[in-house]
Amino acid sequence: MTRRPLAAALAVAMLALAAPAMSQTTPDASTRSSIAAACRVPPLLLERTLRGYRPDRAGELQLVPEEPDFVGHGGLPHSGPWDYISQVPLLWYGPGHVPATGEIDRRVTLADVAPTQGQLIGFDFPAPDGRPLREVLAGDAAEPPAVVVVVVWDGAGTAVLEEHADAWPNLRQLIDEGVYYTRAEVGSSPPSTAQIHATIGTGAFSRTHGLIAHRFRMGDALVDPWAAGPRYLVRPTLADLYDRATGNRALVGVSATVAIHLGMVGHGTMWGGGDADLVVLREREGAATLGAEGDFWNLTSNVAPWFSFPAYVNDLPPVLSYAEPVDRVDGRVDGRWRDLEIDSDAAHHGFRTPARIPYQTRLVEELLRREGFGRDDVPDLLYVNYKLIDEVGHVYSMNSVEMEDSIAAEDANLPALIDVLDREVGEGRWVMALTADHGHTPDPDVSGAAAISPTHVGAVLRARFDTDGDDVSVVELVQPTTVFLNEAELADEGVTVADVAAYTMTLTKGQLSGETWPIPAAQSDEPAFLAAFPSDVLPELPCLPASTRG
């Protein structure tokens, strides 16, 4: 017996012992089977998954491939509970405020960011899932920092940085000059942009703040997290409460590109007593996708009513004025970044290259200067998302030379950003937290992972369960970690979610092989999933860590 079946068997035994305490009825055979499947997943990964689950918004079926396999096709996703996606850098740096402690080896999450910011500025923020980080607060500054800046290197998880260990000397140097958590993680799964930025802002995991994925249920509809502005974010951010507490004297600003970054700041004027915080995005209006960046800085109509946009940022020098070092990075001056023509549609005329990093930092400088961040006695909050690393991870993979370039460019920008803060806010008057919202998936050609096609998952489940001849499918949407099922249609078909889960456990990789990364024949007969189970068994799994069980 291998380790995982043994763990599952133990889980069933534990369940039998725990059943009287968990409910008044003994789980039926179907439920026991679902629990056994779920308990094949390591407890820590289940804990992350539970923190990202709420029954009113989640898909009905959970999918967990065996690491390093993943569900995805076309572009590389970053969605699953594994360490390589969940673990992120977390550096706190602020001379005069944050002690030069170096590395701290304990598990912390990004839910700890907001309450720590709060303590730094003298505001007791009641974070549902986070705690103030004591090592950051061990300094002896007489005054709070005038500005606290949260910088997100989007997609730059710990594994991504380790893959390019020589590409970030500036960040490495800052580790000893600040507090760096070596076991920081985002906290919940699936860990993608909207939910983790909201965790940074609210100090809550996604099951609590509500933005549990990039597609979730809202009644009978499947919605995007920011399609209706901040309405689906159902907990306040630090910025919501702190700004109001200062009578809106505090400045709150965001420099990012798409609305799914706005969980850092929150609700703006939708929050009672809140004001229109400064937000700069670059999102394509009406786009069918969540990350479609536009050609100029803006606010799209879904978020514009609640925030304010400083129009002057579009008068700054264009991104192509920062392209020359990018062109030179491969030793040739040919108008290209590696193979990509910089002034082209494919490169978004320079914006999808490392040139966007100094371009955005110039914007941050202008924002600080014109708005007067740090100029009065009320501490201000600034949030910056640099998105290039995430884009490069999707298109080229985390193992690519383009990723090396991108991390090096982000790292080279760090001293420039610090100079901007010293110049505009003042030396010793600010604190920066630098982190990432998730990691990235290694290129399957490097990792040997099987890429399981979500299209084929949907097709196989339909072929098996859509048998009543009507035009309503039992499968609504397949995502990398979950399947949205039509439970009414399942009932019409005479099956349950547990039946679908049990069948999914019988599928092989060969049945679900996609076109972009065909699964090698040698893996074809292997099970496609480590576990597939009904989502609603998650909260009471006996194999969850004891501290997690409800």
Added chain:
Amino acid sequence: MARMLLMLILSVLLVGACERSGDDVAPSPTAPAPTTSPPPTLSSEGFLYTSKEGIRALATFDGARGRLEVENTTGAELAAPGLYVLDAATGAVVEADVSPTRPVADGDGATFRVRLDRPMPPASIGLVVLLIGDEDRGAFLPPAPQEEAA
């Protein structure tokens, strides 16, 4: 050259699909299109909730008491509505008892009494969140500012 072509194709075809969401993949053929709610319309009368699916709700409060009006044109019965309030200063959840506990038929409207756990003056309300049965449907929009209401 082949790599360059591949990356160009990926850049054009995939960035939109991938960068948009991280965990998104192409919807399956029968997946419903992503939906958005209508542009925000504020009410001078109270906290207004509208959805593209056909829910219109208006919540008003006076101290610990309030009223919830719900209109249902979704094409299906709505489970019993409810709500909760987030305190504007602390973010604390203030539960509400909404009565009578009964569903709202399609094409129908109903008015419910609201009793909050504690009095909530308008200025102390951070967010009001609609419940349909056990499902959290997101926040009401705040009342229109007085100058807009005039």
